[in-house]
Amino acid sequence: MAPKKIAPRFSTQARHELPGSEKAPFAPSSTDKVAPASGKFTVSVVVRRKTPLNVKTLGKVRITRAEYTRHHAADKADLKLVHAFAKEYGLTVEKNTPKPERRTVLLSGTPAAMQKAFGVTLKRVTTDGATYRVREGAIHIPAELTNIVVAVLGLDNRPQAKPHFRIHKRSGIRPNAAATNTSYTPVQVGQLYQFPAGATATGQTIGIIELGGGYKKADLTAYFKTLGQKAPTVTTVSVDKGKNKPDGANGADGEVMLDIEVAGAIAVGAKIVVYFAPNTDQGFIDAIATAVHDTTNKPSVISISWGGPESSWTAQSLSALDAACQSAAALGITITVAAGDNGATDGGTGNNVDFPASSPHVLACGGTKLVGSGSTITSEVVWNETAANEGATGGGVSTVFPLPTWQANSGVPASTTSTGGRGVPDVAGDADPATGYTIRVDGQTMVIGGTSAVAPLWAGLIALSNAQNKTTAGFIQPTIYAAKGKTAFNDITSGNNGAFSAGPGWDACTGLGSPIGTKIIALLGGTTASKKTVKKAVAPKKAARK
Structure with missing residues (x-):
């Protein structure tokens, strides 16, 4: 027939x-x-x-x-x-x-x-x-x-984003040495930032977006054993046929292992779900949407360490990915995103900010150079090692997304376009490879930095906060940018990322600053968005049909 x-x-x-x-x-x-x-x-x-x-x-x-x-x-x-x-x-x-x-x-x-x-x-x-x-x-x-x-x-499947991690190139690194060139375990970074000792994130799930590479369970077991911790439960979700596919220590494995090991070491007891997707705009957006609407694993915080200059995205892709982040914010899910590793240019011509860090619905994470011992920070400045060809923190002003209301009084420089204005980053943390994280990748121990480390660091802190406060932090910018939020940060006032310099308050290098863990948790616990007023947030009528 x-x-x-x-x-x-x-x-x-x-x-x-x-x-x-x-x-x-x-x-x-x-x-x-x-x-x-x-x-x-x-x-x-x-x-x-x-x-x-x-x-x-x-x-x-x-x-x-x-x-x-x-x-x-x-x-x-x-x-x-x-x-x-x-x-x-x-x-x-x-x-x-x-x-x-x-x-x-x-x-x-x-x-x-x-x-x-x-x-x-x-x-x-x-x-x-x-x-x-x-x-x-x-x-x-x-x-x-x-x-x-x-x-x-998905009509075009060229690579869309790059991972934002940097393997330290110079030798002579001594774990937790009080010197310019040093390295820390994630636990030691948490101590310097006064993350609560002995706190756990039991009951929380951290989602991690990966667009390549993979991990080996044996590496995770060995790494967490060196920290005196039990390895976290790590599961994978395939998006658009993406897979956990290790490609070597010099490939994207460094990104995947850095993300898992930093988040897992900070948020002890949390489950970790890695969403593997192809490195395309389709894969990236589908991965975030999958994580946000994953009612099986239910991540309360999602960490993203991949991105690219705003100019490298089509407008439809920018809008679609930002919409997925809007959904996360509405549902009480926090998304932390690396702000980039190529300074104010973001690897392009002129000044650029990295996307999705420039989305106003994610927590953009910049980088510092951190020196200290125990719980004492002796120095923290903007990460800028361009002279040594080891990168610098991203940061600047979006040419796509307008200035958010919660950032209106932060002194964000004017955008070069009438449509832009969102300042990047929001927050910061240790990212300089010269003061990087001791990480295990494919059987090798190495020191890795980059803003890729800061996104899972903040994701781990948010998971700890969610567990301690017994509710998810959700979209935190209105809270942290409020006047009372200033005391929860180490204000970084020295250094630059090329075009922008650090100074008192928010700046386009380190945002509001690096976290004072216990104060961040207390701040987020006191102003969590209410579910009781949900109907005020929902328009009862459909959008007009055209």
């Missing part, structure tokens, strides 16, 4: 450019190989919320998952429309398509079908020994999907 023909619907409609989907042309070198794209693949189609989140109440009011699903998940009518669109163009809705709260439909098909469905041209490009699927220009969707589809991710 011949298959039933589908009456044309979407193919007869006018096409509109998907806002923010423009992708810069790929300029192949003489050695690159370019061919038509081949092989089936899967894209993530992200649709709008039923009702927008009220971002003004984030950090003050939080909502339950039931309330979130009722008001802010995808509308069933919108999902039905995407399914019909897929069927008409010969695309398959994947069986593992997430539930409506993720607002994501996974569609698979051939390059030819994808090109017709989304009005794009796809190429297969081999460059520097790796082969990628590349698209240029904008994505075009039928008129009926305009204002419903907000992002289409």
Whole structure:
């Protein structure tokens, strides 16, 4: 029996450019190989919320998952429309398509079908020994999907982000020596920052986003034994077919092991869930959304040590990832993010801030150079080792995200664009490889720094706070930027990251400063957002349909 023909619907409609989907042309070198794209693949189609989140109440009011699903998940009518669109163009809705709260439909098909469905041209490009699927220009969707589809991710699978860790290059490092070149265990860093002695994070789960590399259980067992601790329970979640795939001490394993070992050593007793995803904008965004809506593992804090300059992202990807972070904030989940390791330029031309650290819905973590012993800090300045080719903390002003209300009185420099203004970072911690963390990676003990260490350090502190305060801290910026929050930080007033210098109060190198652990926990325990006022945070009416 011949298959039933589908009456044309979407193919007869006018096409509109998907806002923010423009992708810069790929300029192949003489050695690159370019061919038509081949092989089936899967894209993530992200649709709008039923009702927008009220971002003004984030950090003050939080909502339950039931309330979130009722008001802010995808509308069933919108999902039905995407399914019909897929069927008409010969695309398959994947069986593992997430539930409506993720607002994501996974569609698979051939390059030819994808090109017709989304009005794009796809190429297969081999460059520097790796082969990628590349698209240029904008994505075009039928008129009926305009204002419903907000992002289409995965048509292009070039790498999106870089890990923000730095392996110390110089020899002669002595653990916890009171010298310029030294290293600490994460426990010793916690002592210097007055994290509460003997406190545990039992009952908490820390989510960690990884876009490559992997870990070996034997390494974790051996490492935590040297600390006199039991290794944490670590589980993995595969996102978009990402896997725990160790690639060597010089690869992304250094990032994965640093994240697990720092977070686990600080938040003793916490469970750790690592979300492995491909290093693409699709993988990155799907990983965060998966972690935020993971009702099995239920992470209360998520650590991210990957990113790239804002200019390296499409506008649709920036918006989609920020929306996932908004969801976390609304649900009472804290996200800590490394601010970058290449100073004020973030490795680009002029001044740039790193994303997702520049999202106003995450805790951006900058870096310091920390010297001290026991519980006494003798020196702490901005991390800047560019003269030794060992990086510097990221920081600056977003050109995409506006100045948040909670940062309005912090003296953030003016943005170079009318739309920007969010200052980066929010907080800081030890990140200089010259005063880095003693870490075990693939059987080797090495000293690693970078703001990659600061994100899991703060994630561990938040987990301790959640356990002690018996409630999740959630979105903490309105609290820490308030006047009473100043006493919970070591104010860093010396050093620079290139374009910006440290000074009293917030600065674009170290934010509010490094943590005084016991005071941070007390601060967060006194002003946790209430669930009782949830209805004030939820708009009862749907957004107007256009």
